[in-house]
Amino acid sequence: MRDIARAMEMEAASLYNHIDSKQSILNALLMDIANRFTVGMQQIQSSSLTALEQLEALIDQHVDMTVGYTDAISLVPSEWIHLEEPHLKEFVTLRKNYEDAFKAVILAAIEEGSIAEVDVDVALFSTLSTLRWLYSWYTKQGIKVELLKKELKRTLLQGLISSL
Amino acid sequence: MRDIARAMEMEAASLYNHIDSKQSILNALLMDIANRFTVGMQQIQSSSLTALEQLEALIDQHVDMTVGYTDAISLVPSEWIHLEEPHLKEFVTLRKNYEDAFKAVILAAIEEGSIAEVDVDVALFSTLSTLRWLYSWYTKQGIKVELLKKELKRTLLQGLISSL
DNA sequence: GTCTATACGCTGATAGAC
DNA sequence: GTCTATCAGCGTATAGAC
Numbered sequence: 001m002r003d004i005a006r007a008m009e010m011e012a013a014s015l016y017n018h019i020d021s022k023q024s025i026l027n028a029l030l031m032d033i034a035n036r037f038t039v040g041m042q043q044i045q046s047s048s049l050t051a052l053e054q055l056e057a058l059i060d061q062h063v064d065m066t067v068g069y070t071d072a073i074s075l076v077p078s079e080w081i082h083l084e085e086p087h088l089k090e091f092v093t094l095r096k097n098y099e100d101a102f103k104a105v106i107l108a109a110i111e112e113g114s115i116a117e118v119d120v121d122v123a124l125f126s127t128l129s130t131l132r133w134l135y136s137w138y139t140k141q142g143i144k145v146e147l148l149k150k151e152l153k154r155t156l157l158q159g160l161i162s163s164l
Numbered sequence: 165m166r167d168i169a170r171a172m173e174m175e176a177a178s179l180y181n182h183i184d185s186k187q188s189i190l191n192a193l194l195m196d197i198a199n200r201f202t203v204g205m206q207q208i209q210s211s212s213l214t215a216l217e218q219l220e221a222l223i224d225q226h227v228d229m230t231v232g233y234t235d236a237i238s239l240v241p242s243e244w245i246h247l248e249e250p251h252l253k254e255f256v257t258l259r260k261n262y263e264d265a266f267k268a269v270i271l272a273a274i275e276e277g278s279i280a281e282v283d284v285d286v287a288l289f290s291t292l293s294t295l296r297w298l299y300s301w302y303t304k305q306g307i308k309v310e311l312l313k314k315e316l317k318r319t320l321l322q323g324l325i326s327s328l
Numbered sequence: 329g330t331c332t333a334t335a336c337g338c339t340g341a342t343a344g345a346c
Numbered sequence: 347g348t349c350t351a352t353c354a355g356c357g358t359a360t361a362g363a364c
Contacts, residue, residue, distance in 0.1 A: 001339075001340060001341085002338095002339080002340095010347090010349090011346080011348070011349060011350080012339090012340080012341085012349070013221020013341080013342080013343095013348080013349075013350080013351095014347070014348050014349070016340095016341070016342080016347050017348075018347090021340080021342090022339095022340065037212040050226045077241070077242075077244050078241075095182045103278070106298075116322075118315075118318065118319060119318075119319070121305065122312075122315040122316060122318075122319050123319055125294070125297075125301050126294040126316070126320065128298040129294040129296075129301075130289070130290040130293040130294060132297075133289075133293040133296075133297070137289050137293075141285065148286075150281040151282075151286040152286060152290070154282065154283075154286075155282060155283070155286050155287055155290045155323070156290065156323070157323055158280075159319070159321055159322045160324045165357070165358065165359085166357080166358095174329090174330070174331090175330070175331065175332085176357090176358080176359090177330080177332080177333095177359080177360080177361095178329070178330050178331070178333075180358095180360080181329055181330075181358070182329090185358080185359080186357090186358065186359090
């Protein structure tokens with residue numbers, strides 16, 4: 001709280017005229033991120049895109065969110081564990097729904113024949129691992145957003161070996 | 165420290181007859197992991213395997229380490245930041261050397277023609293993101309180690325689209 | 329080598345003046 | 347709405363008895 005206060009150029013005690021508690025800040029940031037991903041998923045699901053195009057749109061969404069909300073998104077991999085109930089359950093539910101929806105898109109892409117019959121759980125885990133850690137990596141690179149999207153789609157969807 | 169003491173069935177104060185500080189525990193665990201990965205990389209580098217086979221061996225190594233040292237390896241993604249000097253610099257150097265060596269293997273695989281001419285930095289980041297987060301995922305799955313190795317190599321090296 | 333008692337810095341948060 | 351003063355709890359670590 002003292003770090004935040006310094007950044008706001010006030011004393012730590014003054015923060016409490018604007019927020020209830022440290023917990024409420026964590027909750028507000030994480031819920032905002034979770035809701036944005038949830039809405040984005042719904043938009044992609046209800047689109048007329050093919051399953052493969054939906055996968056590409058999901059990757060693009062993660063890149064856009066990472067660039068647009070880098071600080072808040074850095075809380076997602078590890079800090080969510082410090083949420084208190086009932087917010088913890090709420091966050092975990094939103095995340096589970098998102099993962100299930102993501103998995104369904106992968107399955108649909110297999111069914112439509114646009115990707116191979118991979119192990120869906122391994123594919124989901126691998127893809128989300130990369131997308132969730134993106135925030136810690138992309139700032140160190142000078143890479144442009146559009147190039148990043150293109151290369152990530154290539155790496156995640158086509159792998160290293162394929163396009164020979 | 166009180167959590168550790170409870171697991172050891174003693175009082176927190178009694179721990180200090182066995183260790184210097186909490187910091188020294190973190191350092192011992194992280195250095196052990198870093199050294200094991202460093203030795204493994206050296207063995208793979210000095211082998212007569214092709215670059216593609218070396219990539220596969222690196223993935224296998226991460227799976228073996230994750231299964232064999234799950235608790236200690238869980239410190240690698242985020243907790244290393246709490247190391248104090250000079251241990252922090254030491255750890256970061258070992259990690260940088262490991263990443264450089266990993267990148268060199270990817271480059272060698274491109275040069276030998278066994279993988280496509282991908283963006284090496286994106287490929288390294290994506291691969292390591294998945295392998296470093298493996299600890300948090302594999303225990304929830306009932307998946308066998310050998311199957312996990314096979315599916316990870318497929319997903320990371322061949323991607324989703326390729327093997328149609 | 330374990331215990332009890334305790335020191336002491338840090339942190340989230342509150343009280344009350346202005 | 348900001349400040350100063352302050353509190354209470356926690357967490358690492360030490361002292362010293364046994």
